[in-house]
Amino acid sequence: xxxxxxxxxxxxxxxxxxxxxxxxxxxxxxxxxxxxxxxxxxxxxxxxxxxxxxxxxxxxxxxxxxxxxxxxxxxxxxxxxxxxxxxxxxxxxxxxxxxxxxxxxxxxxxxxxxxxxxxxxxxxxxxxxxxxxxxxxxxxxxxxxxxxxxxxxxxxxxxxxxxxxxxxxxxxxxxxxxxxxxxxxxxxxxxxxxxxxxxxxxxxxxxxxxxxxxxxxxxxxxxxxxxxxxxxxxxxxxxxxxxxxxxxxxxxxxxxxxxxxxxxxxxxxxxxxxxxxxxxxxxxxxxxxxxxxxxxxxxxxxxxxxxxxxxxxxxxxxxxxx
Ligand code: PBG
Ligand code: ZN
Numbered sequence: 466x467x468x469x470x471x472x473x474x475x476x477x478x479x480x481x482x483x484x485x486x487x488x489x490x491x492x493x494x495x496x497x498x499x500x501x502x503x504x505x506x507x508x509x510x511x512x513x514x515x516x517x518x519x520x521x522x523x524x525x526x527x528x529x530x531x532x533x534x535x536x537x538x539x540x541x542x543x544x545x546x547x548x549x550x551x552x553x554x555x556x557x558x559x560x561x562x563x564x565x566x567x568x569x570x571x572x573x574x575x576x577x578x579x580x581x582x583x584x585x586x587x588x589x590x591x592x593x594x595x596x597x598x599x600x601x602x603x604x605x606x607x608x609x610x611x612x613x614x615x616x617x618x619x620x621x622x623x624x625x626x627x628x629x630x631x632x633x634x635x636x637x638x639x640x641x642x643x644x645x646x647x648x649x650x651x652x653x654x655x656x657x658x659x660x661x662x663x664x665x666x667x668x669x670x671x672x673x674x675x676x677x678x679x680x681x682x683x684x685x686x687x688x689x690x691x692x693x694x695x696x697x698x699x700x701x702x703x704x705x706x707x708x709x710x711x712x713x714x715x716x717x718x719x720x721x722x723x724x725x726x727x728x729x730x731x732x733x734x735x736x737x738x739x740x741x742x743x744x745x746x747x748x749x750x751x752x753x754x755x756x757x758x759x760x761x762x763x764x765x766x767x768x769x770x771x772x773x774x775x776x777x778x779x780x781x782x783x784x785x786x787x
Contacts, residue, residue, distance in 0.1 A: 485765045487757070489783055493536045493577065493730070494529060494776035497668050498522060498563040500544040510664035511735055512742045514774055516542065519563050526571055532780035536575040538624065538772055539563060540669050543585055549593060550585035554610035561618035568619040577651060578620035580611050580636070581627045589673040591627040591681060599680055604629050609639030616645040624707070626653040628681040633701035651730060652698035654706040655691035655717055658682035661710045661736030668735065691717045692724060699727055705770065710734040712759060715766040722767025730770035731763045738774040753782050 472482050497516045499506070504518035517525055529537065541560025543552035552558045564576055582604065583591045592604035604627065612623045623640065625632045633652050640648050658679045666672040683691060691714070695706045706725070708718050709732035718731050741759070745752035756775045763771050773779070 485761055487760045487764055487771070487779065487783065489533050489780050490535065491760075491764065491769060491771050492534050492776040492779060493538050493770060493772040494534050495538040495540065495772060495774060496522075496525060497540050497542060498559060499542040500559040508664065508668040510667050510739050511774060512739075512746065513778075514668065514738075516668065519559070519566050522563065522566070523570065526567065526574075528777060529574070530571065532777040533784070534776050534780050535573070536577060537567075538577045538579060539567075539620075540579050540584060542670055546585055546587045548587055550582035550607060553580075553582055553585040554607060554614045556614050556617065558614070561614055564615065564618040564620055575621050576619065577622040577624050578615040578618075580608055580615065580623055580625040582607060582611075583627075583671040583673070584669050588675065589671055590676075591678065592629055597676055601629050601631070605632060605635040608632055609635050612636045612648075613639050613643045613645070616640055616643070616648045620648065622649045622651050622705075624651040624653060626656060626709075628653065628656050628678075628683070630697075631701065633698045633703045637702040649704045650702065651705040651707055652695075652701075652703035653709055653732070654695040654698040654703065655708045655714070655721070656682050657685050657691075657710065657714060659685065659710050659713075659734070659736070661713070661734045664735035664739045685713075688717055688720060692720055695721045695725065699725060703727070705730055707732055707770075707772070708768070710737055711763050711768070711771070711773075712737055715762060718763070718766040718768050728770060729768045730772060731766070731768035733759065733763065733771060733773040733775070735774065741775075753778075757782060 499516040501518045502520050505521045506516045508514045543559050581591050583589055590599050592599045698706050705728045707730040708714055711731035711733040722729055744750045
């Protein structure tokens, strides 16, 4: 008989043979900054998550620092939206101002800036539109301007989430041409057209006003194509590739991790978060246990970086274990 249970006799033995661990340095915490003043508004579909105006963000910054989380992913929500998403590449836009303010107060906090137009366009699509068509190459120009503007504001990492073809190469050139040789790019490489983004679209006011995102985000049925998307971003110069959502797509994380030596990030998105939170609030699941199991599964599949709304809780739970 092969006695597998020898490896499980006690916690010391189990931890000796444990293959995967989660640490604070793996975590990225997404934050929402809204234009205006004195705002701290709960996102109903994401319990524990708030939109903050820049002047109220100090409170959140203190929580992040107390938890020991070192990296944030920033989403700005402008007051003014138009057809061409002007506020995305306005040097005085809400996201740019927020990054500057954060870098003054917490210079060591790593700031990843999401680059997309959907939070900034009146129609809520991630690119420029002509009629009901989402234009690719015309959009690249605006994404390049946005990336440069965010880098100028102090973003350490640019994370294009638009799913336009050629975006990483275009943004890399734009950053290099403007002297931002060391600004990293984390591509949202395999981003699926997912129902799991619904709570985020409440938080970021970015639901499309017509149609859906299926002409640019990926078909959930396609794993091989997801690998090609990651390969394309790497060829174009991405430093880190991301798969999104995380848990329903761990097969993709695994497939990509077996084929590349680039760091992989997985985005545990708003819908994944909301499902856990609501079941925990009902008392139907043990929140800490489920979240830590989810984090471990994401690492086990091959991701190094986990972008998650649970980040501060996870950091505290990791402290408890010491
Ligand atoms: C913007 C963007 C989205 C998310 C991250 N960046 C929404 C979307 O594509 O509709 C989703 C994040 C989440 O659900 O937590 N393109
Ligand atoms: Zn978008």
